[in-house]
Amino acid sequence: MRAVDPRRSDAFIGLGLLALCGFMAWQTSLIRSVGSGGAAGPTLVPWIMIAGTALLSLLMIVRALRRPAGPEENAPMMPSWGTLGRMTLFFLMLIGYAVAFSTLGYLGSTLIVFVAGLWLFGERRLLVLALVPLVVTGAVYLGFTRLLNVWLP
Amino acid sequence: MDNLVYLLPLFDLEVLWVIALGTFGGLIIGALPGLTATMGVALLIPLTFGMAPVMGLNMLIGIYIGGIYGGCVSAILLRTPGTPSSAATVLDGYPMAARGEAGRALGMATVASTIGGLFAAVVLATLAPQLAGVALKFGSAEYFALALFGLTIIASLSGDILKGVISGLLGILIACVGSDPITGGLRYTFGVSGFASGFAFTPALIGLFALSEVFTQMERFGQENKVTLKVAGRWPTRSDLRESRGALVRGSIIGTIIGIIPGTGSGTASWIAYNEARRSSKTPEKFGTGYAPGIAATESANNAVCAAALIPLLALGIPGDVVTAVLMGGLMIQGLAPGPMLYITNPDVVVGIFGGTFIATLFMFVFGMALIPVFSRILMIPRHILAVTIVVFCFIGSFAINLNQVDLYTMVGFGLLGWGMQKFGFSQAALCIALILGPMMEANLRRGLLQTHNDLMAFLSGPITLLFLGLAFLSMLLPLIARSRAGRGTSTPSQNG
Numbered sequence: 001m002r003a004v005d006p007r008r009s010d011a012f013i014g015l016g017l018l019a020l021c022g023f024m025a026w027q028t029s030l031i032r033s034v035g036s037g038g039a040a041g042p043t044l045v046p047w048i049m050i051a052g053t054a055l056l057s058l059l060m061i062v063r064a065l066r067r068p069a070g071p072e073e074n075a076p077m078m079p080s081w082g083t084l085g086r087m088t089l090f091f092l093m094l095i096g097y098a099v100a101f102s103t104l105g106y107l108g109s110t111l112i113v114f115v116a117g118l119w120l121f122g123e124r125r126l127l128v129l130a131l132v133p134l135v136v137t138g139a140v141y142l143g144f145t146r147l148l149n150v151w152l153p
Numbered sequence: 154m155d156n157l158v159y160l161l162p163l164f165d166l167e168v169l170w171v172i173a174l175g176t177f178g179g180l181i182i183g184a185l186p187g188l189t190a191t192m193g194v195a196l197l198i199p200l201t202f203g204m205a206p207v208m209g210l211n212m213l214i215g216i217y218i219g220g221i222y223g224g225c226v227s228a229i230l231l232r233t234p235g236t237p238s239s240a241a242t243v244l245d246g247y248p249m250a251a252r253g254e255a256g257r258a259l260g261m262a263t264v265a266s267t268i269g270g271l272f273a274a275v276v277l278a279t280l281a282p283q284l285a286g287v288a289l290k291f292g293s294a295e296y297f298a299l300a301l302f303g304l305t306i307i308a309s310l311s312g313d314i315l316k317g318v319i320s321g322l323l324g325i326l327i328a329c330v331g332s333d334p335i336t337g338g339l340r341y342t343f344g345v346s347g348f349a350s351g352f353a354f355t356p357a358l359i360g361l362f363a364l365s366e367v368f369t370q371m372e373r374f375g376q377e378n379k380v381t382l383k384v385a386g387r388w389p390t391r392s393d394l395r396e397s398r399g400a401l402v403r404g405s406i407i408g409t410i411i412g413i414i415p416g417t418g419s420g421t422a423s424w425i426a427y428n429e430a431r432r433s434s435k436t437p438e439k440f441g442t443g444y445a446p447g448i449a450a451t452e453s454a455n456n457a458v459c460a461a462a463l464i465p466l467l468a469l470g471i472p473g474d475v476v477t478a479v480l481m482g483g484l485m486i487q488g489l490a491p492g493p494m495l496y497i498t499n500p501d502v503v504v505g506i507f508g509g510t511f512i513a514t515l516f517m518f519v520f521g522m523a524l525i526p527v528f529s530r531i532l533m534i535p536r537h538i539l540a541v542t543i544v545v546f547c548f549i550g551s552f553a554i555n556l557n558q559v560d561l562y563t564m565v566g567f568g569l570l571g572w573g574m575q576k577f578g579f580s581q582a583a584l585c586i587a588l589i590l591g592p593m594m595e596a597n598l599r600r601g602l603l604q605t606h607n608d609l610m611a612f613l614s615g616p617i618t619l620l621f622l623g624l625a626f627l628s629m630l631l632p633l634i635a636r637s638r639a640g641r642g643t644s645t646p647s648q649n650g
Contacts, residue, residue, distance in 0.1 A: 059315060113544070152549065
């Protein structure tokens with residue numbers, strides 16, 4: 001784990017939020033207000049939220065820039081590069097699981113994801129990698145489909 | 154008295170079995186560090202989809218009650234609170250366990266949790282109908298002010314107010330995706346038909362509170378303390394109970410009052426109860442050394458919050474804490490709108506929840522006492538196998554409600570968002586509650602404006618509206634004043650149950 005300078009992270013997040021506000025403002029300007037009667041149209045609340053978020057993001061940037069430099073007690077801790085790499089792979093695996101869940105079906109996709117997930121968590125024992133996914137995937141399948149009558153692809 | 158007939162379904166064996174299962178599952182989830190009651194409820198909401206409302210909702214309440222209680226197990230045995238609500242239990246629970254009296258500490262925690270839970274359940278059944286009677290007279294302006302109050306108090310209770318408010322505003326903006334509540338026109342769907350009805354609420358919750366925890370587990374994997382203390386004995390002594398009488402009563406009352414206030418949570422309640430017990434004790438120096446009243450105060454308070462937090466949810470439609478915000482999802486997938494109208498349209502559900510809260514608390518006592526000797530083994534469950542199993546549950550839960558693949562992407566996206574928010578000090582609780590209260594606030598604001606021909610002053614008239622707006626203003630102002638006086642930012646306990 002490594003500490004991140006909260007001034008830098010807050011300033012970057014503030015800038016990201018401002019960019020998001022710009023994008024949302026553009027999208028909001030494209031919404032058509034048909035038959036909504038005066039000010040209380042479909043864009044009223046989005047505009048208030050966009051304006052509020054933009055204002056507070058600016059405040060966050062200013063606060064971050066004015067904060068004195070030096071180590072901080074509550075600085076966010078980021079994982080090591082190695083862990084971050086594994087987490088990225090894990091996230092990509094989840095996207096793949098979302099795609100495969102309907103196309104490949106529950107049993108096939110879950111078995112693959114279970115083995116890959118355990119491996120990314122650092123599990124290297126072959127017996128665990130072979131048996132646990134099989135038992136858990138099967139038990140969950142039977143529990144949901146037979147006991148709870150939940151349809152799984 | 155007529156309403157008592159609605160208690161009968163609770164004694165159906167199937168319903169009792171489901172409540173017992175929920176309470177047991179919640180207890181295990183709460184006992185494992187990193188897994189919270191919020192996560193348990195979010196993860197298992199989809200399972201209740203096919204159940205009768207009373208059965209499904211009481212299962213979730215069982216998870217909630219069991220989960221909050223379960224937090225004390227690792228607080229006492231590992232010196233790591235299983236849930237944020239048990240953080241104060243570490244102070245006296247762990248020293249008592251370190252002396253070789255872990256069973257006595259766990260027994261005291263179980264008794265205190267049961268007393269606190271039962272006390273608040275009585276208050277729930279008595280107070281909620283009265284409050285709902287008042288709320289039935291609310292119009293658009295009152296509901297708008299109430300929703301605004303709910304939102305501001307959550308944001309103000311976040312560790313960093315600025316980030317808490319930003320989280321809330323983003324939550325409302327995210328809630329705007331989909332069809333507009335007044336005209337039905339589409340907003341921010343980017344041409345994806347799956348977003349026409351907005352982000353599905355339950356997958357968003359599962360991502361925000363369950364999948365985000367898996368990312369955290371992966372990040373911290375291999376760093377947790379695995380040394381658990383051996384458990385001997387089971388019951389607190391007579392002198393423990395005698396010395397803890399005051400702490401139990403005060404803890405139960407404080408927990409109930411804190412639970413009723415929207416936005417606060419069991420973490421806040423247990424710290425206040427602990428400080429109050431020490432302040433009023435004749436032997437304050439014993440606190441922190443493994444003293445039974447210290448455990449009694451915190452555990453009675455945090456479990457009293459469970460039932461008390463249901464009061465604003467059922468009477469006003471405003472969640473009392475983040476777990477009840479997630480519980481709202483359980484009501485919504487049953488097609489029920491929480492709030493005063495529920496007492497008229499579904500009295501069976503309301504009375505069933507009152508009764509279910511009692512039953513779940515009693516199950517919690519039975520399971521808690523029975524499992525004391527094996528708690529240390531439960532804590533040894535391999536965390537990585539659990540994490541991957543949670544992923545599977547997240548996917549099944551998100552898919553099962555609408556059988557829609559878009560919900561899976563929503564869940565994964567919110568999971569990453571939740572992890573990032575947690576990392577950089579943004580409030581997941583504020584975002585979650587904004588997702589719920591945002592549409593209610595928008596619909597009432599716009600409806601009110603349409604009815605009054607855009608007269609904003611209509612929102613500043615009426616005593617109830619003014620009361621809630623005043624409270625909303627104060628809830629933002631007071632923490633700011635307190636913090637500027639303190640000279641530096643202080644963080645309050647996390648809202649995640």
